[in-house]
Amino acid sequence: MTSTQLILLGAAVLVVAVLLFIVVRRGRDGEDIALQPILADRLEKTRTALGGRLHRIFGSGRLDDRFWDELEEALIAADVGVLATGEIIARVREQHPSGPQEAKGVLCAELISEFGDRPRDLHLSGAPSVVIVVGVNGTGKTTSIAKLAAYLVAEGRSPLLGAADTFRAAASVQLRTWAERVGVEIVSSQEGADPAAVAFDAYEAARARGHDVLIVDTAGRLHSKHNLMQELGKIVRVLGRAAGEVDEVLLAIDATSGQNALVQARTFTEVVGVTGVVLTKLDGTARGGVAVAIERELDLPVKFIGVGEGVHDLIPFVPAEFVDAMLEDI
Template sequence: MGFLGRFGDGLARTRDRFREQMNVLLDRGPDLDQAFWDGLEETLILADLGGETASGIVEELRDQAARKALPDAYAVLDLLKDQVAAQFSPYRPEVFEGERSVVLFVGINGAGKTTTCGKIAKQLHDEGRCVVLGSADTFRAAAIEQLEVWARRAQVEVCARQRGSDPASVCYDTIERAEQAGADTVLIDTAGRLHTSADLMRELSKVVGVVRRRSRVPVYTVLVIDATTGQNGLSQAREFNASLSLDGVIVTKLDGTARGGIALAVSRELGLPVLKLGVGEGLDDLKPFDAHEYAQALIGDFDERATA
């Protein structure tokens, strides 16, 4: 699969920018002085890892450099990928790989919820699972039709009502139909909500509450974030998590940003696992998450003998 793993091409813009900034820093010499540590922290912040995360990584690397008597900056950078990978919350396979589950996809408009929901349905169906989709986005024009297209592509059943219907009722009907069909997994697409609107968030919280009370199997609420929104994605995650007690995040459109560290910032600050990464528009570009592969694809190599 190559040394950059599954995320390499999708994170190329982030990696190239990161390397450019680090090469400028390394050009002044490999000494482990204060300028190097300040420059490393600044580079991590500019990659959208967030100030708190970047500071914590640099502090740990400084401690390791002192304890291990590391000779230069290249030796520190050899440890950077492992340190980045270690910041992620543990992956939760039960969300999409458990025996039974109901998954609600939440997020703001345009984050890619409907497409993500459809892609996962296709992937799970191809793995032999019985999937039922629920179209609880009853407000956005063409949202129902878009999910129905994905249902046909994935060869799975979809439950939908006419536009303007009560989303909680759609969720109820979807779970009921899934039980009748003996489905393994229920994937419910919800309407986009502005995280800054208290009324909309309360409404979404009621929908999630209905699903949790009705379902006889584990229910998971997953936030879909557009990576191109940068640190605003972290603000979204904070608000959605406070209202809904999220179980994980999916980060989309990583191929469209040069600041792809937002996945780490969200996972570390909120203690949420990253479940999948979207690194392109194709069906196969929604990848299962692996912390070490992500770190490698995000950072690349800085050894003069390596190419990234």
């Protein structure tokens, strides 16, 4: 065999190997699970709105009062929060940057520091571990549960879904559709059943079938509805007694809801002791700075962010990557 033939054969083998790798890595729904979302692209609206304004501000070549006023307006418009914005800018000014470019680096560091060292990994210690997901209607709660299940499957875990939203018949159907798409089991009941009883049955099923994580969907309660919130508390208590503890209570918050998200989070935390936030629809808003406000004002870690509609578009929240993505256009 000539050297030319050997080269052609080697190239053909390489192409086949690459194609096989791509096919093997594809999920059930045809999405390539080997590719992580490019965060800067998924945060395009925030990046364009905030980054575009900051690019103009930092490109001005000056550090006068107008510079600081415009910087304050840009951060507030991104929903970082009035108080947080004022304190962040004060800390940047205290370091006496020599020019806009140095101020940009200080700003980036200060935004990252706002997230602190709160624990962001899922706390999963039970057998099975129990994760309850709460939130108001329209936040993307149910779809986030399915995406969380897909994430756990990719991590080598075996999640079971519990459909404890029995107030809407469509809720169970929606969750079952997603469960089939992801390839996980689900326990559900008829419309109107006791949600806490369904959650308990799901826990018993998870334990009997050898699943290591139970993820429980709950009704999309309005944070202002006292009776519904108390029923949510009952689910947490029932599962806490059955499992010894509830490992996580995750609150799904729609990033497009802005500062109203803080009101929701406070109420849910008072009733069920939220342990972390799933910030959804970040790809659809220019106000991604709400992540800063949530962590700062509520001392709750954002654990996952939703950056698209695909099964694998729920990703762990990494503050440095998030800030870098928001400010990429500066």
